[in-house]
Amino acid sequence: MDRYSRQTLFKPIGVSGQKSIREKHVLVIGAGALGTGNAEALVRAGAGKLTVIDRDYVEWSNLQRQQLYCEKDAQEKLPKAVAAKQRLALINSEVEIAAYVSDVTNESLEALVKKEPFDLMIDATDNFDIRLIMNDVSQKYLLPWIYGACVGSYGISLTILPGKTPCLHCLLKTAPLGGGATCDTVGIIAPAVGMVVSHQVAEALKILSGNEQECNQKLVSFDVWKNQYMAVRVEKLKDHDCPSCGQSRTYPHLSFDNQTKTAVLCGRDTVQIRPSVRLEEGRRLDALKESLTSQGIEVEENPYLLSFKVEEYRLVAFQDGRVLVHGTKEIGRAKTLYHRYFG
Numbered sequence: 001m002d003r004y005s006r007q008t009l010f011k012p013i014g015v016s017g018q019k020s021i022r023e024k025h026v027l028v029i030g031a032g033a034l035g036t037g038n039a040e041a042l043v044r045a046g047a048g049k050l051t052v053i054d055r056d057y058v059e060w061s062n063l064q065r066q067q068l069y070c071e072k073d074a075q076e077k078l079p080k081a082v083a084a085k086q087r088l089a090l091i092n093s094e095v096e097i098a099a100y101v102s103d104v105t106n107e108s109l110e111a112l113v114k115k116e117p118f119d120l121m122i123d124a125t126d127n128f129d130i131r132l133i134m135n136d137v138s139q140k141y142l143l144p145w146i147y148g149a150c151v152g153s154y155g156i157s158l159t160i161l162p163g164k165t166p167c168l169h170c171l172l173k174t175a176p177l178g179g180g181a182t183c184d185t186v187g188i189i190a191p192a193v194g195m196v197v198s199h200q201v202a203e204a205l206k207i208l209s210g211n212e213q214e215c216n217q218k219l220v221s222f223d224v225w226k227n228q229y230m231a232v233r234v235e236k237l238k239d240h241d242c243p244s245c246g247q248s249r250t251y252p253h254l255s256f257d258n259q260t261k262t263a264v265l266c267g268r269d270t271v272q273i274r275p276s277v278r279l280e281e282g283r284r285l286d287a288l289k290e291s292l293t294s295q296g297i298e299v300e301e302n303p304y305l306l307s308f309k310v311e312e313y314r315l316v317a318f319q320d321g322r323v324l325v326h327g328t329k330e331i332g333r334a335k336t337l338y339h340r341y342f343g
């Protein structure tokens with residue numbers, strides 16, 4: 001076990017903590033900046049299995065901070081989950097890696113958590129609705145999760161242990177969770193990402209190595225440019241009437257009518273459209289390619305997606321039926337284009 005010698009020499013982990021880390025399965029939701037940072041660190045630390053879910057593909061603007069990706073991934077428009085899996089396997093072949101090119105919905109996340117015995121979820125999404133879904137899943141299936149977000153030079157993180165700490169929903173009214181600004185409007189610098197990743201990975205190692213009692217009970221936030229660091233105790237914010245973790249809980253974010261079918265994506269002029277019915281995979285992209293080519297439209301493709309230009313827009317169709325419309329934030333405009341090519 002030379003490979004992990006420096007980590008086992010670290011007393012709070014030791015040989016038994018390392019053995020415990022080795023037996024754990026971590027779910028990383030999102031493979032952007034936070035997701036790649038967390039995934040790389042946990043794979044290097046020797047987690048037993050890591051599952052990554054991401055719906056997007058690698059673009060040039062990701063390379064400044066999304067540490068698992070290289071230029072070739074952006075050239076090939078490789079789905080992030082696929083590119084991350086390839087790179088992680090090169091870093092540590094002892095760790096089992098599963099990757100899903102997929103959207104996270106309440107339905108899909110609940111199905112996955114029922115199927116696989118995860119020990120921990122890492123929040124590496126840029127989407128508050130998904131965090132609330134993770135939060136409900138965490139409470140319902142007693143699965144700890146670590147919230148993390150960053151934008152500009154600012155970052156924030158919190159560890160949520162079901163049955164022990166307040167949940168994200170408890171804090172919605174009172175805590176400064178940094179909603180509003182997105183990397184779309186104010187950009188983001190890599191050290192803000194690194195700070196959040198460091199906090200999340202440290203907390204993850206505590207949980208995975210059997211040192212849950214050492215977890216940080218404060219909501220931490222910081223601004224690496226303005227030199228501000230804050231830690232707020234949150235245990236008093238536990239809401240006994242909370243719909244996610246209170247006594248008569250209803251898990252509101254797991255009910256199906258809360259689903260959105262279109263979403264404007266963070267970081268770009270892009271609208272995602274998700275069909276309500278899951279289409280037949282594989283053959284669908286082939287048929288689409290044939291139809292586009294017959295209309296004289298030039299199509300770019302890899303085994304996971306197909307993309308083409310229309311006017312000033314670029315449409316990207318994934319195997320699972322989702323379509324990204326780049327070049328607009330207008331949902332109406334995106335839907336018109338979608339219906340023109342996808343019925």
Ligand SMILES: [Zn+2]
Nearest residue numbers: 167170242245
């Ligand atoms: Zn709660």
